[in-house]
Amino acid sequence: MGKVKGPGEDGRETDFTAYVRARQDGLTRFAYLVSADAESAKDLVQIALTKAYLRWDRICELEAPDAYIRRIIINEHLSWWRKAWRRREVTSSPLVEISDLAATDPPSHDAELWAHIARLPPMQRAALVLRYYEDLSEAQTAEFLGCSIGSVKTHTSRAMDRLRSTLREATA
Amino acid sequence: MSPNELDLRRTLHHDAERIDATGDFAVAAIGLERRRARRRNTMAAAAAVTALAVATPIAWSNLGTDAPPTPATSSTAPVSPTPSASDTGTPPPTTEPTPADTRKPGPAPTADSDAEPQVAVTLESGPVTGTPRVAYVLDGVFHDGDRRVRLPVSTGLRGVARLANGGVLVHTATDEGVSTMRFLDASGVEVARAAAQGLAVNADGSRVAATDSKGTIRIYDAQGDQRNALRTGDENARPSGQWGDILYYVTVDEKGRTSTRSWDTTGTSTAAVVAGSFAELHEGRSLAILWPNQDYDPGNTCYGIFDLKAGAVNHWSCGEFAPTHFTADGSMVVGPNVADGPGSSNFKVASADDGAILMTVAAPDGAWSPSWRGAGSADAIVVVPVSKRDTEQTIASCSVSTGTCSTDLEAVSVSSEDSAMMRYPIMLSLN
Numbered sequence: 001m002g003k004v005k006g007p008g009e010d011g012r013e014t015d016f017t018a019y020v021r022a023r024q025d026g027l028t029r030f031a032y033l034v035s036a037d038a039e040s041a042k043d044l045v046q047i048a049l050t051k052a053y054l055r056w057d058r059i060c061e062l063e064a065p066d067a068y069i070r071r072i073i074i075n076e077h078l079s080w081w082r083k084a085w086r087r088r089e090v091t092s093s094p095l096v097e098i099s100d101l102a103a104t105d106p107p108s109h110d111a112e113l114w115a116h117i118a119r120l121p122p123m124q125r126a127a128l129v130l131r132y133y134e135d136l137s138e139a140q141t142a143e144f145l146g147c148s149i150g151s152v153k154t155h156t157s158r159a160m161d162r163l164r165s166t167l168r169e170a171t172a
Numbered sequence: 173m174s175p176n177e178l179d180l181r182r183t184l185h186h187d188a189e190r191i192d193a194t195g196d197f198a199v200a201a202i203g204l205e206r207r208r209a210r211r212r213n214t215m216a217a218a219a220a221v222t223a224l225a226v227a228t229p230i231a232w233s234n235l236g237t238d239a240p241p242t243p244a245t246s247s248t249a250p251v252s253p254t255p256s257a258s259d260t261g262t263p264p265p266t267t268e269p270t271p272a273d274t275r276k277p278g279p280a281p282t283a284d285s286d287a288e289p290q291v292a293v294t295l296e297s298g299p300v301t302g303t304p305r306v307a308y309v310l311d312g313v314f315h316d317g318d319r320r321v322r323l324p325v326s327t328g329l330r331g332v333a334r335l336a337n338g339g340v341l342v343h344t345a346t347d348e349g350v351s352t353m354r355f356l357d358a359s360g361v362e363v364a365r366a367a368a369q370g371l372a373v374n375a376d377g378s379r380v381a382a383t384d385s386k387g388t389i390r391i392y393d394a395q396g397d398q399r400n401a402l403r404t405g406d407e408n409a410r411p412s413g414q415w416g417d418i419l420y421y422v423t424v425d426e427k428g429r430t431s432t433r434s435w436d437t438t439g440t441s442t443a444a445v446v447a448g449s450f451a452e453l454h455e456g457r458s459l460a461i462l463w464p465n466q467d468y469d470p471g472n473t474c475y476g477i478f479d480l481k482a483g484a485v486n487h488w489s490c491g492e493f494a495p496t497h498f499t500a501d502g503s504m505v506v507g508p509n510v511a512d513g514p515g516s517s518n519f520k521v522a523s524a525d526d527g528a529i530l531m532t533v534a535a536p537d538g539a540w541s542p543s544w545r546g547a548g549s550a551d552a553i554v555v556v557p558v559s560k561r562d563t564e565q566t567i568a569s570c571s572v573s574t575g576t577c578s579t580d581l582e583a584v585s586v587s588s589e590d591s592a593m594m595r596y597p598i599m600l601s602l603n
Binding site: 017019028030038050052098114128132 | 175177179182184185186187188194195196199205346595
């Protein structure tokens with residue numbers, strides 16, 4: 001019933017470890033932007049990598065394993081189920097560290113804009129991150145989010161409208 | 173100030189650089205999977221021992237073969253309460269409990285791995301032997317006993333529920349996040365539609381509470397006719413559940429802390445009930461599963477069983493278990509085991525009276541077990557495991573009294589893409 005360690009297991013583990021060590025910074029940053037929360041980012045990356053490890057034999061043959069794992073991160077973050085569960089999770093070892101720019105840098109336009117991005121609805125923020133951080137096309141973003149190109153346009157434009165409006169209110 | 177695309181790119185890159193992966197995620201992921209594998213093996217072995225002890229060939233076979241299973245609305249269904257002042261004795265409390273009221277964890281029952289039956293749920297252990305004890309959707313068709321209703325939606329399904337008039341409530345959300353509920357009659361024809369960012373359906377399907385995007389809660393009957401409405405002033409307000417004429421709803425403050433309030437839906441009066449949110453109510457036993465805010469016991473997973481009549485927590489339990497549902501008779505609660513970390517496929521059943529863990533169930537060859545529910549007979553749990561490495565899904569029932577599980581539905585395939593997106597063909601009814 002349980003998984004039997006086969007002859008290729010050690011190689012699989014080594015391969016997976018090498019991949020993760022090379023990519024974990026990027027995945028964590030992506031998860032952080034999507035979730036706007038360092039703890040959530042850690043959980044999301046853990047979930048995604050644990051799931052990826054289970055299927056590593058198949059995933060490592062993909063042209064872009066990153067895309068697969070990022071899709072899990074997005075999907076997990078948008079899942080109502082996980083949101084309900086998120087609060088219950090027991091966090092363990094510190095896997096991520098976030099620097100407090102506010103402590104070292106003077107208040108900046110970036111910090112203010114990020115604060116507003118962080119308060120966007122998850123789907124709108126995800127669309128912005130995919131379009132402007134990952135530099136994906138609208139079609140690629142649509143594929144990532146499992147929605148139509150029209151929906152990506154809607155999410156993006158609503159997010160921009162909301163940011164403009166909240167920033168205007170904040171500076172009024 | 174108006175951000176442009178350049179601002180966005182710069183801000184996102186700048187903020188992303190604040191975060192560094194300082195630990196080794198590979199070790200964490202491999203370690204987590206190994207722990208799960210050990211647990212699955214242990215549980216599979218324990219299940220085999222249990223099976224031998226009760227002289228059944230396998231721990232997952234015969235529940236429901238002697239007598240036809242009863243639907244969730246059988247005699248085990250709760251009696252609808254009428255929590256008026258005369259019969260409850262104590263109306264819902266009108267003030268927010270003080271921290272002293274809510275911060276007394278009391279004894280924390282923990283899992284006793286020797287005494288606790290452990291059951292391994294696997295699709296490979298036997299043929300289909302039972303019948304689903306809860307209504308469900310499979311590939312766009314609502315199944316309720318022998319009844320079938322084709323749903324008028326093909327995408328964006330978020331939830332379904334039985335209505336008291338024989339109809340079906342369908343909750344959907346578009347890609348843009350617009351949530352809608354449709355009231356269907358018994359033949360599947362839509363008779364009413366309304367916004368529903370969040371919704372709660374009572375046990376017999378006679379009352380539906382839904383919030384719109386501005387935080388107004390509306391109460392509907394089974395035909396979809398609005399009965400009353402309340403402006404909460406909080407766009408994040410969500411209905412938690414109903415107890416007679418009382419609707420409980422949760423509000424969220426700026427720091428993300430939740431508070432539960434009550435609304436007497438015969439009028440407009442509301443009252444603060446308790447800090448935290450209700451995961452589910454059991455009308456017959458007048459109980460609710462209370463999830464406290466994170467500051468209740470940071471780093472620990474706790475829940476309380478809240479007595480709706482007394483307006484107080486009966487007991488707190490802290491440990492590795494986070495219940496989400498009651499069993500049909502309200503004597504037990506069921507939910508995920510969180511000690512395995514995120515995405516665990518194990519779930520546990522505990523006593524609603526004292527929090528003692530009664531059973532642990534796992535889907536050994538699946539990474540995820542996305543839903544479970546108390547339904548059917550008093551001590552049965554319905555679970556929808558995803559198995560064979562997330563490529564198959566089924567419905568199963570596990571009985572605490574016998575410590576066994578049965579397969580209630582022939583396994584259906586899950587495509588790789590749907591699995592990656594966690595879009596599963598089976599969805600359990602909310603009631």
